[in-house]
Amino acid sequence: MKIAIDAMGGDYAPASVIDGTAEALNAYTGFDVVLVGHLEEIKPLLQKHGLDKNPRVQLVHAEQVVNMDESSTTAIRAKKGSSVTVAAGIVGKGDADALVTIGHTGAAVAATMIKMRTLPGVERPAIAVILPSKEGRTVLLDAGANVECSSANLAQFAVMGEIYSKIILGLDSPKIGLMSVGDEDTKGNDMTKEAFKLLSNMPINFIGNVEGCDIFKDRVDVVVCDGFVGNVVLKACEGLSKAVFHWLKKAFTKNPLRIATALLALKPFAELKGMGDQEEYGGAPLLGVNRICIIGHGSSSPKAVKNAIRVAVELVNKNLNEEILKKLQASNAMINVGH
Amino acid sequence: MKIAIDAMGGDYAPASVIDGTAEALNAYTGFDVVLVGHLEEIKPLLQKHGLDKNPRVQLVHAEQVVNMDESSTTAIRAKKGSSVTVAAGIVGKGDADALVTIGHTGAAVAATMIKMRTLPGVERPAIAVILPSKEGRTVLLDAGANVECSSANLAQFAVMGEIYSKIILGLDSPKIGLMSVGDEDTKGNDMTKEAFKLLSNMPINFIGNVEGCDIFKDRVDVVVCDGFVGNVVLKACEGLSKAVFHWLKKAFTKNPLRIATALLALKPFAELKGMGDQEEYGGAPLLGVNRICIIGHGSSSPKAVKNAIRVAVELVNKNLNEEILKKLQASNAMINVGH
Numbered sequence: 052m053k054i055a056i057d058a059m060g061g062d063y064a065p066a067s068v069i070d071g072t073a074e075a076l077n078a079y080t081g082f083d084v085v086l087v088g089h090l091e092e093i094k095p096l097l098q099k100h101g102l103d104k105n106p107r108v109q110l111v112h113a114e115q116v117v118n119m120d121e122s123s124t125t126a127i128r129a130k131k132g133s134s135v136t137v138a139a140g141i142v143g144k145g146d147a148d149a150l151v152t153i154g155h156t157g158a159a160v161a162a163t164m165i166k167m168r169t170l171p172g173v174e175r176p177a178i179a180v181i182l183p184s185k186e187g188r189t190v191l192l193d194a195g196a197n198v199e200c201s202s203a204n205l206a207q208f209a210v211m212g213e214i215y216s217k218i219i220l221g222l223d224s225p226k227i228g229l230m231s232v233g234d235e236d237t238k239g240n241d242m243t244k245e246a247f248k249l250l251s252n253m254p255i256n257f258i259g260n261v262e263g264c265d266i267f268k269d270r271v272d273v274v275v276c277d278g279f280v281g282n283v284v285l286k287a288c289e290g291l292s293k294a295v296f297h298w299l300k301k302a303f304t305k306n307p308l309r310i311a312t313a314l315l316a317l318k319p320f321a322e323l324k325g326m327g328d329q330e331e332y333g334g335a336p337l338l339g340v341n342r343i344c345i346i347g348h349g350s351s352s353p354k355a356v357k358n359a360i361r362v363a364v365e366l367v368n369k370n371l372n373e374e375i376l377k378k379l380q381a382s383n384a385m386i387n388v389g390h
Numbered sequence: 391m392k393i394a395i396d397a398m399g400g401d402y403a404p405a406s407v408i409d410g411t412a413e414a415l416n417a418y419t420g421f422d423v424v425l426v427g428h429l430e431e432i433k434p435l436l437q438k439h440g441l442d443k444n445p446r447v448q449l450v451h452a453e454q455v456v457n458m459d460e461s462s463t464t465a466i467r468a469k470k471g472s473s474v475t476v477a478a479g480i481v482g483k484g485d486a487d488a489l490v491t492i493g494h495t496g497a498a499v500a501a502t503m504i505k506m507r508t509l510p511g512v513e514r515p516a517i518a519v520i521l522p523s524k525e526g527r528t529v530l531l532d533a534g535a536n537v538e539c540s541s542a543n544l545a546q547f548a549v550m551g552e553i554y555s556k557i558i559l560g561l562d563s564p565k566i567g568l569m570s571v572g573d574e575d576t577k578g579n580d581m582t583k584e585a586f587k588l589l590s591n592m593p594i595n596f597i598g599n600v601e602g603c604d605i606f607k608d609r610v611d612v613v614v615c616d617g618f619v620g621n622v623v624l625k626a627c628e629g630l631s632k633a634v635f636h637w638l639k640k641a642f643t644k645n646p647l648r649i650a651t652a653l654l655a656l657k658p659f660a661e662l663k664g665m666g667d668q669e670e671y672g673g674a675p676l677l678g679v680n681r682i683c684i685i686g687h688g689s690s691s692p693k694a695v696k697n698a699i700r701v702a703v704e705l706v707n708k709n710l711n712e713e714i715l716k717k718l719q720a721s722n723a724m725i726n727v728g729h
Contacts, residue, residue, distance in 0.1 A: 122574060157572075185636045195571055198579040232534055232621040233496075235461060240537040240618050263622040264629030276622070279579050282571040283602040283619055284626045290603030291627050295634055297524045298665045302658035309658055315651040319641035326637045 052081060053109075053147040054363050058088030059116040059134040061153035062349050065093050068153060071356020073100035076107055078357065082364050083107040085147050087138040089114070113137040119349055123157025127165065135159055139166035142342050149343035149363040153334070153356060159346045160196050160337060167341045170372055172379050175200065176339035177208045177278070178346065179215050180285055182266055183326045189266050190216045190225075190273045194335060195282035202245035205229070205275050206253060206386040207379065211338040212273035213255055214374045218366060219332065222272055228261030230276035230284075236260065242277070250275075252385045254378075292327045333359030336366065339375070343367055391420060392448075392486040393702050397427030398455040398473040400492035401688050404432050407492060410695020412439035415446055417696065421703050422446040424486050426477040428453070452476040458688055462496025466504065474498055478505035481681050488682035488702040492673070492695060498685045499535050499676060506680045509711055511718050514539065515678035516547045516617070517685065518554050519624055521605055522665045528605050529555045529564075529612045533674060534621035541584035544568070544614050545592060545725040546718065550677040551612040552594055553713045557705065558671065561611055567600030569615035569623075575599065581616070589614075591724045593717075631666045672698030675705065678714070682706055 056072055058065045065088055072084055083106075086093060090112045097103040097110075113134035117126040127136060135152050139159075142150045143166035150167070152159045156178070169176055177193035192212045197204065209227050216225040229247055231239040236247065238260055250257045261271050263284060276284070299320070303313035313320070333355045334347035343366045347359045395411055397404045404427055411423055422445075425432060429451045436442040436449075452473035456465040466475060474491050478498075481489045482505035489506070491498045495517070508515055516532035531551045536543065548566050555564040568586055570578040575586065577599055589596045600610050602623060615623070638659070642652035652659070672694045673686035682705045684698045 122576065183633070185633050198571055198577075230622055232537055232618055237461060238537075243618075262629075263625030263627070264632070266626055267629040267633040279571055279582075280619055280622055283569055283615070284623055285602065287602030287605055287623045288626055288630050290601075290606040291630055292634075293603070294522070294524050294606040294665075295631075295662070298522075298662050299658075302661045303655070305658070308654075312651060312654040312658075315647075316642070316655060319638075319644070319648055319651070322641045323634070323637050326633075 052364065052367055053083050053085060054149045054151055054360055055085045055087060055138040055141045055147035056360070057135045057138040057150070057152035058086045058093055059113065060155060061347065061351050062119065064153065066096055067351060067353050068356050069093060069096040069100065069102070070353035071351070072360065073102055074353055074357040075360040076102070076105065079361060079364065083109065085109045085111055085141055087111045087113050087141065088134045089116070111137060111141065117155050117158040119155055121155070121158070123155065123161050126158055127161040136162045136166065139163050143167045148367045149345065151334070151345045151347070151359050151363050153347035153351045153359070154349040156195060156346050159344065163337055163340050163344045167344065169339050170341055170376060172376070172383055173207055173339040175204045176337050177211060178335050179212055179338050180335045181219070181332050182288065184267050184269045186269050188220055189271060190220070191266060191281055191285065192275060192338065193278035193281050194285050195278045196337060197278040199279070200242065200277035202242050202249055203386050205246040205277065206249040206382065207339065208275045209250055209253065209255055209257070209273065210378045210382050211375055212275060214371060214378060215336065215338055216273050218369045218371060219362065220272070224256045225272035226258045227255050227273045227275065228258050228265060228271035230274050230280060231260035231262065234260045234262060249386055253382045296324070330355040330358060333357065333362050336362070341372070343371065391703065391706055392422050392424060393488045393490055393699055394424045394426060394477040394480045394486035395699070396473045396477040396489070396491035397425045397432055398452065399494060400686065400690050401458065403492060405435060406690060406692050407695050408432060408435040408439065408441070409692035410690070411699065412441055413692055413696040414699035415441070415444065418700060418703065422448065424448045424450055424480055426450045426452050426480065427473045428455070450476060450480065456494050456497040458494055460494070460497070462494065462500050465497055466500040475501045475505065478502050482506045487706045488684065490673070490684045490686070490698050490702050492686035492690045492698070493688040495534060495685050498683065502676055502679050502683045506683065508678050509680055509715060511715070511722055512546060512678040514543045515676050516550060517674045518551055518677050519674045520558070520671050521627065523606050523608045525608050527559055528610060529559070530605060530620055530624065531614060531677065532617035532620050533624045534617045535676060536617040538618070539581065539616035541581050541588055542725050544585040544616065545588040545721065546678065547614045548589055548592065548594055548596070548612065549717045549721050550714055551614060553710060553717060554675065554677055555612050557708045557710060558701065559611070563595045564611035565597045566594050566612045566614065567597050567604060567610035569613050569619060570599035570601065573599045573601060588725055592721045635663070669694040669697060672696065672701050675701070680711070682710065
């Protein structure tokens, strides 16, 4: 198995990507990596970890980088030699089994769509994120690959989310919910009402409409929504988490007694911070494309990069796409009814 | 000035509503109230507060109540004698200046639309909620009155949100943002891209697209979005807040030392909890309707009810609707371009 890694993506690239790749190669076996990036920049970092002589590491030069503040479509069009496009191209040609890229989600989706394309029968791919719930985890998709979705898209997302949660969260029969504005069957907009009908007839454990709060309530395992809603919700929750720690800090630095109390509370506070930690899964897969694509957060640490590689290997090993295709065959006839 | 109060709405009605009304009458002057509800149930509660002989209190009987779990449209259609419909009818006829109702948002919107109707020139009303940001407050609208919106609707929401934030938050020139999936001008779906153009040409302080995280960042004062997105985001943030306190409790009850630390930290924790406290504003206005409508959270305490009445009085006193109409006159010509 070979994992193509975009070495130049993210806020701390290429150092964090190379560090994380070294950690993954040390921790796990059964795969090689193709590091794609500007070789002059990468080589000193490889030497640091002794990766320059590691037979599991192959290097491919890419002249360009998509910067975090560039528009994805123009960047992908203008920079055909960018590390993410070259890496996606390697996977697209079948020379690697998975792509791991950090940072620019839009560029990653665009490069993947062009070079790797969607699985047969899949209309649109979807980004799946894992959020913490009170006592477990909830998968939310689409978190931003598609700003407009049809009900059929959502029905396919449900299948892809089901298979992903089975593999990554180890769930037997994940509860699938449709994001809406109330949990009664009749709630929603025209698109979600149509999706409700499709999902009701599919061979999945569909529990009906769910609300925003249900993401965190352990009531549902997989929540499907269009990528506009999913992206706004994901970012709002990230923003609120940061604000909560801002308010905590403010409340606990008001006077010396409170500062002392906060020092006693460092461990539980660290545990709280760990609840929202996205590093465990290293990134979000773009589900529904040929082979595997994992997109890491721009601020990914080496640990996050290491875990992104681990998840990519796991999704290849556990035949994510074969499972998705099998389940879609049983569902697509229903999904396409009326379309 | 007269405020019509639906005495039967919410999880703790009628007790919490009557208690809150008594508190408001004690705290503030310059208005009377019309309490609408089942008189047999209300009267003993009024006697408790001496409200049965208060000349500022008028009573109107309503035989029916819309329960929290009822579908709004069927409930409003079937229960023409429900407290919320009767109260909205009193305002609609001009016998009161504002409606305060607690609990069933859908029923409140439906009853208000039927009995009070929208302001001339306003296509759709919007629910405006106030969320805490790191150091201030952000107004989000629409939080759920409309599951489908046009770009013109969003442009009108911007005007209504601007006036509301000026009155309630005391802002001079509120920064208005359009909820999207990235802050570049080109980001969004077809509807928001069209709304971006309209907002750019309006006489408001439009700062462009904002993302979900910006609600909490003090970057923007008023965020406009369709009611589906707004409702999902609001409820997701409510759910995450509850989960945070669940995780805090878990982390701080793991062993006796942590429990002791938590006891020392009761005050800062209470301050943190206060950050998300919606009681200060008592409820969310339905902006864009004739006269004033404030919808309180189902779990409203007497304090929240008291503040909802205070806000209703303030919005009447400060001529919310006159200000909205004035600003809409200067904007509607631009908004209606292309529609």
